[in-house]
Amino acid sequence: MKDPYETLGVTRNSSADDIQRAYHKLAKLHHPDLNPGNAAAEDRFKAIAAANELLSDPETRGKFDRGEIDAGGQERASQPSYRDFADGEPGRRYSRSGAGARDWNSENLHDIFGSMFEEQNSSRRASGRDQLYALDIAFLDAVNGATRRLTLTGGAGFDVKIPVGTEEGKVLRLRGKGDPGRNGGAVGDVLIEIHITPHGFFQREGQNLRLDLPVTFSEAVLGAQVEVPTPTGPVRMRIPPRSDTGSRLRLRGRGVPAHGDLPAGDLFATLRIVLGPVDDGLDAFLKGWAPDHPVNPRHALEQLS
Amino acid sequence: MIGIDGLVDQTRGLDRQDLDRWIANDWIRPDQDRGCYMFRDIDVARVHLIRELRDELGINEDALPIVLLLLDQLYDLRRHFRKLASDRAVRPWRLD
Numbered sequence: 001m002k003d004p005y006e007t008l009g010v011t012r013n014s015s016a017d018d019i020q021r022a023y024h025k026l027a028k029l030h031h032p033d034l035n036p037g038n039a040a041a042e043d044r045f046k047a048i049a050a051a052n053e054l055l056s057d058p059e060t061r062g063k064f065d066r067g068e069i070d071a072g073g074q075e076r077a078s079q080p081s082y083r084d085f086a087d088g089e090p091g092r093r094y095s096r097s098g099a100g101a102r103d104w105n106s107e108n109l110h111d112i113f114g115s116m117f118e119e120q121n122s123s124r125r126a127s128g129r130d131q132l133y134a135l136d137i138a139f140l141d142a143v144n145g146a147t148r149r150l151t152l153t154g155g156a157g158f159d160v161k162i163p164v165g166t167e168e169g170k171v172l173r174l175r176g177k178g179d180p181g182r183n184g185g186a187v188g189d190v191l192i193e194i195h196i197t198p199h200g201f202f203q204r205e206g207q208n209l210r211l212d213l214p215v216t217f218s219e220a221v222l223g224a225q226v227e228v229p230t231p232t233g234p235v236r237m238r239i240p241p242r243s244d245t246g247s248r249l250r251l252r253g254r255g256v257p258a259h260g261d262l263p264a265g266d267l268f269a270t271l272r273i274v275l276g277p278v279d280d281g282l283d284a285f286l287k288g289w290a291p292d293h294p295v296n297p298r299h300a301l302e303q304l305s
Numbered sequence: 306m307i308g309i310d311g312l313v314d315q316t317r318g319l320d321r322q323d324l325d326r327w328i329a330n331d332w333i334r335p336d337q338d339r340g341c342y343m344f345r346d347i348d349v350a351r352v353h354l355i356r357e358l359r360d361e362l363g364i365n366e367d368a369l370p371i372v373l374l375l376l377d378q379l380y381d382l383r384r385h386f387r388k389l390a391s392d393r394a395v396r397p398w399r400l401d
Contacts, residue, residue, distance in 0.1 A: 023361075024361070027361060028362050031357070033376065036383060037383070080350055082353065082354040083380075085347035086376075086377075087387075088384070090347040091381075091384055093347055093348075095380075095381050096374065096378050096381055
């Protein structure tokens with residue numbers, strides 16, 4: 001925190017009027033609502049406001065001069081600035097492009113800015129622009145690969161091949177499908193950014209997939225053959241006897257299929273014991289049962305506390 | 306949303322007559338619900354802005370409409386510019 005006198009450009013001997021004048025002068029220059037998007041001005045304004053807050057009150061100024069509080073002693077509480085709203089949709093409330101404002105309407109703005117984005121009319125040879133698109137695809141389509149028929153807003157349609165093992169945020173490039181070039185320039189490309197919709201129970205970690213596999217109490221204790229979903233369809237898996245919640249079982253090669261240089265990943269199933277409704281038989285059995293080796297599953301928690 | 310009494314109560318030093326005049330001047334445009342003013346967050350922030358401009362930056366009420374007009378136009382431009390930029394960045398697909 002800088003010295004508040006220095007921030008306002010005044011001296012320790014300056015009068016209260018001098019300080020107020022210096023503050024007004026600086027605040028007008030750096031007010032954040034007059035400098036939207038200028039973070040430096042905003043920081044500067046905060047510093048100016050804090051310095052003024054401290055020096056405009058004779059009591060806090062005295063305390064500061066006597067070294068009783070430091071320069072940050074009176075930080076101004078921050079409330080949302082007008083700009084926080086005006087920059088977004090709520091700002092339309094005070095738009096000047098509505099009725100009664102001649103020479104200032106949104107088409108007008110569109111003309112000004114639209115022309116900045118259009119190519120200039122010239123005889124220069126120029127490549128066509130790339131077109132950017134975003135595409136949401138299902139989790140399993142990204143894992144297994146898929147072909148999707150897509151239609152551009154302009155009406156042109158084509159098939160897009162989504163490769164096996166496509167990852168979130170990957171950009172596919174379709175060469176020569178973008179805007180035409182001018183005067184013999186090359187045609188632009190279509191770029192498609194892929195966004196993957198999360199799956200209900202599969203999670204992806206690189207080439208491997210994970211899922212939580214619910215099992216019953218008796219399947220975990222006695223072992224069982226159960227059906228497990230994989231990206232390419234369900235398979236039978238053996239649960240070894242005396243498994244527990246948290247046991248991780250591996251289905252080799254049932255993760256993301258091999259692609260490029262990458263071998264196929266594995267599917268890891270983490271067991272989760274689900275008790276379900278308890279009947280009188282289980283209830284009666286547990287009441288009459290004393291384990292040979294009693295365990296305390298909270299042992300680790302007690303060690304930590 | 307907040308009513309006019311609530312706004313005056315929670316804003317230290319806000320004069321009810323000032324606020325009424327600002328609304329009459331169309332500098333603040335609260336919603337009206339059965340004859341009562343209701344202020345949205347942006348209206349409240351604009352009240353603070355007008356007070357700051359007038360009381361701290363010494364812009365008197367004769368000059369305020371010009372400052373507000375310029376500010377509103379600046380924010381119109383910024384919103385418009387953003388919209389144009391985002392329209393260009395990502396276009397929607399139609400899936401067959």
